[in-house]
Amino acid sequence: xxxxxxxxAHVTVFEGDSVELRCNYSYGGSIYLxxxxxxxxxxxxxxxxxxxxxxxxxxxxxxxxxxxxSDSSFHLRKASVHWSDSAVYFCAVSAINNNAPRFGxxxxxxVKP
Amino acid sequence: xxxxxxxxxxxVAEKGQTIILKCEPVSGxxxxxxxxxxxxxxxxxxxxxxxxxxxxxxGAFKDRFKAEMLNSSFSTLKIQPTEPKDSAVYLCAxxxxxSSYEQYFGPGTRLTVL
Numbered sequence: 001x002x003x004x005x006x007x008x009a010h011v012t013v014f015e016g017d018s019v020e021l022r023c024n025y026s027y028g029g030s031i032y033l034x035x036x037x038x039x040x041x042x043x044x045x046x047x048x049x050x051x052x053x054x055x056x057x058x059x060x061x062x063x064x065x066x067x068x069x070s071d072s073s074f075h076l077r078k079a080s081v082h083w084s085d086s087a088v089y090f091c092a093v094s095a096i097n098n099n100a101p102r103f104g105x106x107x108x109x110x111v112k113p
Numbered sequence: 114x115x116x117x118x119x120x121x122x123x124x125v126a127e128k129g130q131t132i133i134l135k136c137e138p139v140s141g142x143x144x145x146x147x148x149x150x151x152x153x154x155x156x157x158x159x160x161x162x163x164x165x166x167x168x169x170x171x172g173a174f175k176d177r178f179k180a181e182m183l184n185s186s187f188s189t190l191k192i193q194p195t196e197p198k199d200s201a202v203y204l205c206a207x208x209x210x211x212s213s214y215e216q217y218f219g220p221g222t223r224l225t226v227l
Contacts, residue, residue, distance in 0.1 A: 032212045043117070043204060043218030051213065090156065094212035100146055100161035100169050101216065 002027035002093040006104035014112050015083055021076040021107045023091030030096040033074040035065055038088045038106070047089075050074060061085070086111045115140065117219035119205050125225045131193040134222045137186055138207030146206040146216065147180050147190050156204070159190065163210060195226045 003026045013019050025033065032051050036044040048059025055067040065076045074091060088108045094101040118137040126132050138145050147159040160180035161169040170180070177196075182188045192199055202223050206216040 034215060036216075036218075041220070043220050044206070044216070045218070046215035049215060092216075096212055099212075100158050101212075102158065103148075103156040105155040 001099070002031060002095050002102050004091050004093045004102055004104040006089075006091055006107050008107050009105065010108045010110070012110045012112065013081055016080050017111075018079050019077065019081050019085075019109065021089050021091075021109065023074045023076065023104060024072050025074065025091075025093045026072060027093060027095060032094040032096070032101075033065075033067060034092040034094070034101070035059065035063070035074075035076050036090045036092060036103075038090065040087070044090060047076070081109075081111045083111045083113055085109060117205055117207055117217050119203075119219035119222050121222060122220065123223050123225075125227065126195045127227055128197060129194045130226075131191065132195055132224065134190040134192075134203050134205075134224070136188045136190070136205035136219060138188070138205070139217050140186065141209070142207035142217070143185075143210035144208045144214075144216075145182060145188050146208075147188070148204045148206065149174075150202040150204055150221070159203075162188065192224075195224075197226045200224055200226050 005024045034049040035047040038044045050057045050067045088106045090106045091104040092101040120135045145162045148156045158171045162182045165182040179191045202221040204221045206218045208214040208216045
């Protein structure tokens with residue numbers, strides 16, 4: 001079964017700063033990698049995903065993520081954050097054999113004005 | 114289009130009770146997932162259905178947790194009997210089917226077991 005690790009439980013930045021949220025995975029086969037966002041009291045919403053091709057994928061609201069096979073990573077980045085980006089971000093890994101996605105523990109991003 | 118619907122949004126149960134949580138997936142989706150979310154454990158898979166067939170279940174949850182998909186547009190999660198450690202948010206998600214499709218999540222049911 002695939003596993004995913006998000007090393008930072010909390011990240012705090014100021015509005016306009018850039019941010020990188022880290023995700024590392026473990027699985028021996030082919031996978032899909034995704035990021036989701038969860039605002040307080042709501043369900044998760046899809047941001048972006050990667051399977052193959054260009055290792056940098058673009059998502060909604062200015063988010064992008066970069067896949068690295070050598071580092072087993074899929075870090076999420078945003079060049080300039082807004083206060084509305086404050087939320088919990090989850091990295092997810094889905095094996096190609098179609099088992100259910102597994103999620104990391106989440107990183108809570110706080111954007112201060 | 115309607116998203117994933119979960120009812121109730123909040124549930125309070127006494128220890129030992131049986132509770133049933135409900136989920137309606139996005140119309141046309143073939144995959145349905147149940148997750149439990151806590152601050153300590155994060156999102157834990159409870160059950161995964163494809164076209165109403167059980168594909169995976171969370172091994173640690175087999176004894177008191179039972180998810181069913183009665184038809185393609187409705188699923189239930191029964192917890193019997195409930196224990197205080199079951200207090201969590203229960204999330205239902207659906208997708209078109211297969212690893213390549215993103216999941217659509219419902220707002221969750223917050224369960225408190227006293």
